[in-house]
Amino acid sequence: MLEVENLTVNINSITIVDDVSFSLEQRQWLMIVGPNGAGKSTIVNAISQGIPYSGSVSYCGSDVARLKPSRLAKSIGVLTQKHHVGYSFTVEEVVKLGRYAYSSGIFSTTDDEDIEKINKAIEITGLEPFRKQSVLTLSGGELQRTFLAQIFAQDPKLLILDEPTNHLDLVYQKQMFELIREWVKNTNRAVISVVHDLSLAKAYGTDALLLNKGKVISFGSISEVLTEEHLRLVYSMDVYSWMQDMFSQWMNK
Amino acid sequence: MKEKSEGFKPFYYLLFTAITLAVMVLSICAGSVNIPLKDTLTAVVNAILNLPIEEGAQSIIAFVRLPRVLCVALVGAALSLCGGAMQGLLRNPLADGSTLGVSSGASLGAVIAIAFGLYIPRLEALGTMGMAMLFAFLSLVIILSITYRLDYSLSTNTIILIGVIFNMFANSIISLVVAFAGERIKSIMFWTMGSLSGSSYSNALTLLIALLVFGAAILCCSRELNAFAIGEDNARHIGVNVKRIKMIVLISVSALIGVCVSIGGTIGFVGLVIPHMTRMVTGPNHKRLLPASIFTGAAFLMLADLIGRVLLKPLELPIGVVTSFIGSIAFIYIFYSSRKAR
Amino acid sequence: MNHLKKTNHQASRESFRDSILSPKRPSAILALVLMLFMLTVIVGGCTQSGDEARQQIIVESLDEAAGQAEAGTQGQAGGGKAAGMADRAADNNDSSEAVREPATTIELTDMMGREIKLDAPAERIVVLAASDCEILYAIGAGETLVGRGEYCDYPEEIFNVPSVQSGSETNIEQIIALQPQVVVMSIMSQTKEQVAALESAGIKVVAMNAQDIESVYTAIELLGKVVGRSAEASILINDMKTAFTDISTKAVNASASASETETIYFEVSPLEYGIWTAGSDTFMNELAAMLGMKNAFEDIQGWGEISQEQVIERDPDHIVTIAMYFGEGKTPVEEIMGREGWQGIKAIKNKMVLNVDSNEISRPGPRLTKALSAIYEFIYEEN
Numbered sequence: 001m002l003e004v005e006n007l008t009v010n011i012n013s014i015t016i017v018d019d020v021s022f023s024l025e026q027r028q029w030l031m032i033v034g035p036n037g038a039g040k041s042t043i044v045n046a047i048s049q050g051i052p053y054s055g056s057v058s059y060c061g062s063d064v065a066r067l068k069p070s071r072l073a074k075s076i077g078v079l080t081q082k083h084h085v086g087y088s089f090t091v092e093e094v095v096k097l098g099r100y101a102y103s104s105g106i107f108s109t110t111d112d113e114d115i116e117k118i119n120k121a122i123e124i125t126g127l128e129p130f131r132k133q134s135v136l137t138l139s140g141g142e143l144q145r146t147f148l149a150q151i152f153a154q155d156p157k158l159l160i161l162d163e164p165t166n167h168l169d170l171v172y173q174k175q176m177f178e179l180i181r182e183w184v185k186n187t188n189r190a191v192i193s194v195v196h197d198l199s200l201a202k203a204y205g206t207d208a209l210l211l212n213k214g215k216v217i218s219f220g221s222i223s224e225v226l227t228e229e230h231l232r233l234v235y236s237m238d239v240y241s242w243m244q245d246m247f248s249q250w251m252n253k
Numbered sequence: 254m255k256e257k258s259e260g261f262k263p264f265y266y267l268l269f270t271a272i273t274l275a276v277m278v279l280s281i282c283a284g285s286v287n288i289p290l291k292d293t294l295t296a297v298v299n300a301i302l303n304l305p306i307e308e309g310a311q312s313i314i315a316f317v318r319l320p321r322v323l324c325v326a327l328v329g330a331a332l333s334l335c336g337g338a339m340q341g342l343l344r345n346p347l348a349d350g351s352t353l354g355v356s357s358g359a360s361l362g363a364v365i366a367i368a369f370g371l372y373i374p375r376l377e378a379l380g381t382m383g384m385a386m387l388f389a390f391l392s393l394v395i396i397l398s399i400t401y402r403l404d405y406s407l408s409t410n411t412i413i414l415i416g417v418i419f420n421m422f423a424n425s426i427i428s429l430v431v432a433f434a435g436e437r438i439k440s441i442m443f444w445t446m447g448s449l450s451g452s453s454y455s456n457a458l459t460l461l462i463a464l465l466v467f468g469a470a471i472l473c474c475s476r477e478l479n480a481f482a483i484g485e486d487n488a489r490h491i492g493v494n495v496k497r498i499k500m501i502v503l504i505s506v507s508a509l510i511g512v513c514v515s516i517g518g519t520i521g522f523v524g525l526v527i528p529h530m531t532r533m534v535t536g537p538n539h540k541r542l543l544p545a546s547i548f549t550g551a552a553f554l555m556l557a558d559l560i561g562r563v564l565l566k567p568l569e570l571p572i573g574v575v576t577s578f579i580g581s582i583a584f585i586y587i588f589y590s591s592r593k594a595r
Numbered sequence: 596m597n598h599l600k601k602t603n604h605q606a607s608r609e610s611f612r613d614s615i616l617s618p619k620r621p622s623a624i625l626a627l628v629l630m631l632f633m634l635t636v637i638v639g640g641c642t643q644s645g646d647e648a649r650q651q652i653i654v655e656s657l658d659e660a661a662g663q664a665e666a667g668t669q670g671q672a673g674g675g676k677a678a679g680m681a682d683r684a685a686d687n688n689d690s691s692e693a694v695r696e697p698a699t700t701i702e703l704t705d706m707m708g709r710e711i712k713l714d715a716p717a718e719r720i721v722v723l724a725a726s727d728c729e730i731l732y733a734i735g736a737g738e739t740l741v742g743r744g745e746y747c748d749y750p751e752e753i754f755n756v757p758s759v760q761s762g763s764e765t766n767i768e769q770i771i772a773l774q775p776q777v778v779v780m781s782i783m784s785q786t787k788e789q790v791a792a793l794e795s796a797g798i799k800v801v802a803m804n805a806q807d808i809e810s811v812y813t814a815i816e817l818l819g820k821v822v823g824r825s826a827e828a829s830i831l832i833n834d835m836k837t838a839f840t841d842i843s844t845k846a847v848n849a850s851a852s853a854s855e856t857e858t859i860y861f862e863v864s865p866l867e868y869g870i871w872t873a874g875s876d877t878f879m880n881e882l883a884a885m886l887g888m889k890n891a892f893e894d895i896q897g898w899g900e901i902s903q904e905q906v907i908e909r910d911p912d913h914i915v916t917i918a919m920y921f922g923e924g925k926t927p928v929e930e931i932m933g934r935e936g937w938q939g940i941k942a943i944k945n946k947m948v949l950n951v952d953s954n955e956i957s958r959p960g961p962r963l964t965k966a967l968s969a970i971y972e973f974i975y976e977e978n
Contacts, residue, residue: 048490073492085483086344087537097480101492147487154491285902308939309907316936317903370923448869450902453935562902567892569900571869 001025001190002047002158006055009042016042017053018214024158024207029184029191031205031222033198035235038211040194044160047192048078059158073101077156079147081163088134091127091146092118098153114153121152124179141172148176152183159183161193165200177204198239202226210234265541269548273326276552280322280559285566286313324452325558325572326551327460328517329527331468331509333550336524337531337543338471341478342502344485345412346587349525350389350510353412354419356521358392359385359507359514361423361430368434382459386511392419393503449517449558449572456516463512467505468547474498475539482537520554520573522580527553529587703820706804706813707782713799716823717777721770723761724781726960727803728753730815733831733961736822742773749954749962761785767792777801777821805959808839808881814959831961838964842971843885849975850887859883859970860891860911860942863898863953865918865927866934871900879915879956882967886974888913907936913974914942917953926950949973 002024009017017039024030032040046053049065049072057064059075067075085094098121099114122128125145130138135146144164151159159180165173181204184191195201201208201222208225210217212234218225231239282293288310296314299306306315332350339348350356362384365371371380396419404411477498480488489495513520527550528542535541554572557579561570701713721742722728728747731737737752744761747753759769762784770778770793777799780789790800801821805814812832819828850857861879864871873879874895883890891911892901918927925933927950937943949970956966 050486050489069489069494070492073490078486078490080486083484083487084344086346087482087532089479089483089537093479093538094483097476097483097487097491100476100480103476150487150491284904286904286908309910312936312939313904313907317907320935448867450869450900451866567899567901567905568895569869569902571900 001060002192003058004043004047004055005058007043007046007053007057008055009039009046009051009053011042011051016214017046019055020209020211020214020216021055022209022216022219024190024192026188026190027184027206029181029193029204029206031201031208032192032194032211033196033201033208033226034211034217037213038234039214040211041162042214043211044078044162044192044194048072048076048160070101073154073156075156076158076160077151077154078160079144079151079162079164081166083143083147085135085143088136090132091130091135091138091149092122092132094135094146095121095127095149095153098150098155101154117153117155121149124152124182125149126175141168141175144168144172144176148179157188157190159189159191161191163194163196166196173200180204198226198231198243265535265545269545273548273552276555277322277326280325280555281314281318283559283563284313284318285562285569286310288314320454320457321449321452321558322555323454323457324449324460324516325554327457327464328449328513328520329523329554330547330551331460331464331513332520332523333527333531333546333553334464334468334471334543335506335509336550337528337539337546338474338478338502338506339524340528341482341537341539341542342499343412344482346529347413347525347584349522350506351519351521352525352584353393353396353416354423355389355392355396355507355510356514356519357420357423357427359389359511360519361392361427362386362388362511363515364427364430368430382512382515385515386508389511389514390504390507392423393507395419397503450569452516460512460516463509467508470501470505472543474502475543478502478539478543479537482539518573521577522584523550523554523576525587526576526580526583529583701820701823703801703817705801705817706810707802709802711799711801713777713821717775717799717821719773719775720777720779720821721759721773721775722747722779723759723765723785724779724803725749725954726805726811726958727779727781727814727818729958729960729962730818730831731822734815734819734822734824734827736818736824736827739822741775742770765789767796771796771798779803779818779821781805806876808878808959808963811835811959811963815961835961835964839885839967842964842967843887846885846971846975847887856887856889857912858891858909859886859888859913859915860906860909862914862916862918862931863957864900865916865930866903869900870903870906871898873897874899878959878963882956882963882970885967886971903934903936907940910940912941912945912947914940914948915956915970916948916950917956918950919953920950947974 004023005021007017007020008015020039020043022030032043034040042051045051047057047064059067064072064076095118096114099117102114122131125148127142127145127149130142130146135143138146148164161180165176168176177200180191180193183189193205195205205222207220208222209219210225210230217234218227218230228238228240281297282288282290292307292310293314296306296311297319298304299311300315300319306312336349339350339353340346342348350359363381365388366381366384371384396415400411400415403415477488477493480491480493481498485495488498528546531546531549532542535545554576557575558572561572561575564570699715701716703711703713705711718739719741720731720736720739722731722740723744725744725747728740728743729749731740732750732753737750740753740756742759743753743756745758746761747758757773759773760766761780763786765785767789775798778793779801780803782802782804785802790802793800801817803814803817805811812835815828815832815835816825819825861873861877861883862870863873863879872892872895874890874892874897876897880890880893891906891909892899895901914931916927916931918930920926928948931937931948932943932946934943942948951966951969955962955969
């Protein structure tokens with residue numbers, strides 16, 4: 001579904017991502033993990049054409065860089081961790097914009113299919129009560145769910161999540177990951193997410209890409225990648241025993 | 254539940270048109286000189302039907318007041334639309350031609366045109382207008398590229414700071430040009446202040462054409478501007494052709510500001526205050542905000558001009574004084590409330 | 596203790612840096628931005644459309660005269676008797692070196708009411724205002740001039756005198772370097788600080804403030820005393836008075852036949868920039884009265900921007916514009932004649948539109964008589 005080959009990103013002549021290659025198939029959930037500065041966000045930014053890169057990114061055989069913006073949006077959707085909405089748009093208006101790529105021409109109105117998708121997105125994200133509310137009045141979690149609903153309305157085949165739950169509390173984290181797990185079950189779909197929390201990665205991911213300083217350390221199924229020795233190498237500490245230690249605190253009680 | 258159109262509904266069009274027309278009628282009827290309603294009416298009708306106009310009171314209406322009110326309304330509409338579009342595009346409620354320094358840039362272009370005699374024979378206004386448009390666009394490109402480089406999130410502070418600095422920069426170049434301009438000095442000094450008091454029908458026609466062409470271009474981008482107002486990255490992610498839309502909006506805005514500046518000089522704050530106040534009524538959706546801003550901008554500037562004409566009569570108060578007075582107060586208010594909201 | 600101090604210090608420094616740099620609490624930078632912005636709103640008033648700036652420019656340009664434009668070429672032709680008058684006064688004085696008063700202490704009171712004592716008639720003078728330069732030459736004391744304000748452009752020989760910056764750009768050092776005994780400046784365009792700076796350098800300052808024709812005489816008398824040429828000054832004053840009375844008498848007689856007093860409208864800034872006119876308390880108002888006419892905008896105090904509507908409604912019999920012509924496009928008269936909506940105005944119908952040299956009509960100097968005679972001849976003799 002997605003092929004990334006020899007991806008290299010230089011910013012101000014510093015190599016942030018160095019010759020990274022990986023691929024993704026339907027129904028896979030790829031977790032991109034690694035310490036700060038590993039280049040995780042930069043990779044997803046490059047895939048969604050946010051920054052210039054060298055190497056190739058192809059989606060279902062076609063070069064992503066050559067896709068028309070609307071075609072790209074129908075294929076790949078991106079959810080970032082922060083949103084700076086400047087004005088008091090309603091939840092519904094923000095979700096509605098997810099259908100932008102499907103409209104054509106200047107005078108296009110939303111058709112029945114659009115309305116159905118919008119309603120469904122609002123429903124499954126539990127935003128019905130907030131529908132007409134200004135996004136400026138929402139909490140961080142509600143705002144993040146609004147943009148998740150927008151993506152569901154956008155209905156891409158590949159979903160890219162850039163630390164979407166970074167500053168959300170546990171309840172929202174769980175809600176979002178469950179929603180996305182449900183979403184990816186459908187055929188033709190796949191998810192790439194950048195995560196910090198290795199437990200979350202292990203719990204929801206099917207595959208993983210472990211990075212350090214812009215280079216791929218390991219790529220493969222989640223259990224192959226997140227091994228004790230890989231993690232020790234990357235984080236320079238015994239992550240495994242620390243995690244177990246943390247977890248045992250809960251078990252003792 | 255079924256709500257197909259999020260745009261400007263016919264009822265609102267009627268309402269806003271009615272308000273604008275009412276203000277226009279008021280502006281035509283009231284003025285520095287009191288003219289009986291009957292004469293006013295005859296003069297307007299005759300002017301529209303291209304019939305001969307009587308001297309005196311009727312010629313005041315037909316040749317002085319009517320073209321002026323039309324120009325003021327069109328300039329107000331254009332500036333307000335530009336302000337609304339910029340505020341959406343840059344996701345910043347304080348963005349406007351005057352705060353960003355685009356108007357100063359346009360003035361600079363026009364001043365250069367005057368100083369170095371860049372005009373096309375028989376179409377003298379075209380040289381200044383073209384240069385004003387060109388420099389407005391260059392200013393926008395310079396301001397935005399500096400801002401993007403400094404602060405990708407385009408925060409209010411950065412934009413305003415760059416705008417202030419660019420304003421000073423453009424004004425200093427204007428002074429420099431004036432210093433080299435020799436005997437044309439006086440003409441330029443006055444030009445940079447501009448005046449709508451000598452407006453003619455041909456000015457109004459130029460403004461109307463510009464507004465129809467570039468205003469339509471901006472209105473066609475309403476949906477994309479909504480996406481920009483939510484966030485430029487988000488706009489890109491949902492499939493907006495970010496570069497193309499930015500180009501269309503920036504070119505249209507510069508062209509409109511260039512035309513307005515070359516006809517009426519820099520009139521501050523209209524583009525800042527009006528879209529903001531309109532947003533309070535229509536909400537931030539550009540499909541409603543932009544059409545509404547056209548009407549409110551026209552009405553506001555006509556009222557400001559009316560105040561300027563009658564407050565100290567027989568003296569005139571320049572329109573910019575009125576708008577700047579209202580505008581600076583509104584600026585502080587918007588700045589304050591946008592701070593508080595965070 | 597010491598350690599504690601250090602951390603405190605560090606903390607405060609960090610919080611300062613935080614407040615400057617952090618995007619979350621940028622109160623300091625905000626305040627700065629806001630201040631800067633307000634500053635540009637105030638300072639940049641000229642581009643924002645500032646009424647004051649415009650007014651200042653108009654006042655300055657009228658006061659100091661608008662610079663390098665063809666000085667006095669226009670008026671000379673129509674000047675008649677008045678034109679030759681200043682030269683005559685000058686001729687008289689060149690041959691009468693002996694008339695110079697003896698070198699005793701000169702006591703005078705300038706137009707700001709300040710007492711000034713000079714040990715002898717001044718021989719090195721810097722004059723900043725164009726009108727005072729013209730007076731000085733008219734009383735034959737041009738050779739005492741060692742420096743002139745940059746806008747002083749009449750008569751022709753004044754260009755041999757070094758120029759200094761004037762008005763708000765006055766450069767005190769530049770003036771002191773010329774080693775004048777006396778500096779003559781107009782209080783309209785100079786400041787008290789500049790006066791004080793010059794006086795502390797041991798230079799006498801004579802402040803001028805001519806707002807009407809009567810005070811032009813005072814100015815001439817004062818300058819006569821400064822250079823020890825009071826006799827020549829009296830001659831000049833008398834000549835001016837005679838010229839004014841002559842024209843005025845003729846004009847009043849000529850206008851007596853009219854059924855009612857005719858009106859005259861002075862346009863000091865063309866329509867392109869918003870029209871400005873001269874109301875009461877201006878030289879133009881006084882000139883109108885001398886011509887046996889009424890200023891159409893007598894009800895306005897000083898200079899003011901007016902609307903076209905007012906001009907059309909007041910329907911003046913005569914229009915005098917002081918706009919400058921740069922040699923391309925329509926002349927100021929053609930432009931006024933062609934204005935839409937103005938065709939019903941009496942002055943336009945009767946082609947009574949005249950362009951007068953702005954330097955002659957707006958400088959409080961001896962050439963005011965030329966301006967008056969130019970208008971007189973246009974109105975009463977050419978038609």
